[in-house]
Amino acid sequence: MSSVELRKVDKHYVGYHALQVIDLKIEKGEFVVMVGPSGCGKSTLLRTIAGIETISSGQILINGRDVTREEPGDRGIAMVFQSYALYPHMTVAENMGFGLRMANRPKAEIDAAVRRAAQILRLEEQLTKRPKQLSGGQRQRVAIGRAITRSPEVFLFDEPLSNLDAALRTQMRVELSSLHAQLGSTMIYVTHDQVEAMTMADRIVVLNKGRIEQVGSPLELYANPANIFVAGFLGAPRMNFIEATVAAVDASGVSVMAAGLPTLTFGGVEASGLSAGDAVTVGIRPENLRVVDKTGADMPAFPGQVRLVEQLGRETILYLDASPLQATNSDSGTGNFTLQLNKVSTLRTGAVLEVGFEIGEAYLFGPDGRTLTPRKGIA
Known part of the structure; x- marks a missing residue:
């Protein structure tokens, strides 16, 4: 060899x-x-x-x-x-x-x-x-x-x-x-x-x-x-991407705004060169999105309507319309999101859900596409 x-x-x-x-x-x-x-x-x-x-x-x-x-x-x-x-x-x-x-x-x-x-x-x-x-x-x-x-x-x-x-x-x-x-x-x-x-x-x-x-x-x-x-490129279904704008850069991290979401603050971010008003992208993998209780959600959340359900046996893939959130997953720029549930689900097309995610599981990408969030541990 x-x-x-x-x-x-x-x-x-x-x-x-x-x-x-x-x-x-x-x-x-x-x-x-x-x-x-x-x-x-x-x-x-x-x-x-x-x-x-x-x-x-x-x-x-x-x-x-x-x-x-x-x-x-x-x-x-x-x-x-x-x-x-x-x-x-x-x-x-x-x-x-x-x-x-x-x-x-x-x-x-x-x-x-x-x-x-x-x-x-x-x-x-x-x-x-x-x-x-x-x-x-x-x-x-x-x-x-x-x-x-x-x-x-x-x-x-x-x-x-x-x-x-x-x-x-x-x-x-x-x-x-x-x-x-x-x-x-x-x-x-x-x-x-x-x-x-x-x-x-x-x-x-x-x-x-x-x-x-x-x-x-x-x-x-x-x-x-x-x-x-x-x-x-790596990941199936692929990562969800959300268009966002930098709201503030300070000692606590980088705060970004996205239509349909509360302000998101990313700590420990490589913020050199970033300033308020810059266009950035937030990424969340489908397995890190979850259905939450609308009244008690303690994480960033947004409503979404199920457009398609794929039952794959050990998992269920949901395709959601989450307008007015602007996803970059689709050429149309509409709020199309993919959610992966590691179980069989009874949800059907047309169901309206509240979908949330932990900020620590999300990624922030700079205007040049570079990953800004700190390294994540590998289990």
Whole structure:
């Protein structure tokens, strides 16, 4: 296993800056997941590590060796793509050993590598079958097995589960995590699915418009997002955002006003550069909103009418219209909020609720989107 280091990596296409000053160190044996919206540069970054894309400037090092100008086959990496890319006329064993045959390795070595990979991936009984005889999950395991047989220094995965149904994706997440624990290899994984990122990663790299927004453990990024982009991207349902204005900045903290809410005071806030009248954003995660007694609420609260109820068995998701509160969740700018109840609820569409939250569970984001509230503890 090897470390991977990116030093000031830039990638330009004609009229488009795909990667902008990427600095990242991935330690030996880490499972790092890169996430971000479509077009953020995550797949481009993975392909530059693989050598499929050449970078415009910067350096790529694998185990301390500069591989920036090396061919993909010389970098000691193996890549698993979104498409299985299996040869339909070959058996599973032939597909898994293809890379070694192309490298003119001895037959005994190829057979041993295929047997080892098949054992790891529980494919021993499928070795004589052809791809059309396999399920989607089995085909993806064969593609991973083809990478394992090469004994690479680094595994690269480019959205390998996106073609699978929900049940198979869950199964393959478990299998990939188990594979990482068994091999102890360095793995870099690209996905747009935040559930994959949160459940599999040692560290997550959040990308946006070709830049790294934040790097950290899944729980650290969830509890302490660096900015409003990370806060909104990680979490399902996503965080609720409320437009607000700074009312006062003093020794007690920052007081903000939002239509439909009492004045909110955030203590311990990084208030440098803030002044009365600045536009800020308040964020509350759906699980931190709660239904309260209108007459006895001892927390900031607002009325909301249920627009939609999603019963998910162990939890209930409520979508609320809370006008005149101005939420930034929707393009229309109306007061649309999401509330998550960790139980089955009898509430129905049209019900009017009083919804509240603890100020200590809310986030305050500055005019530039930077998180201003103090770090929150991780349970």
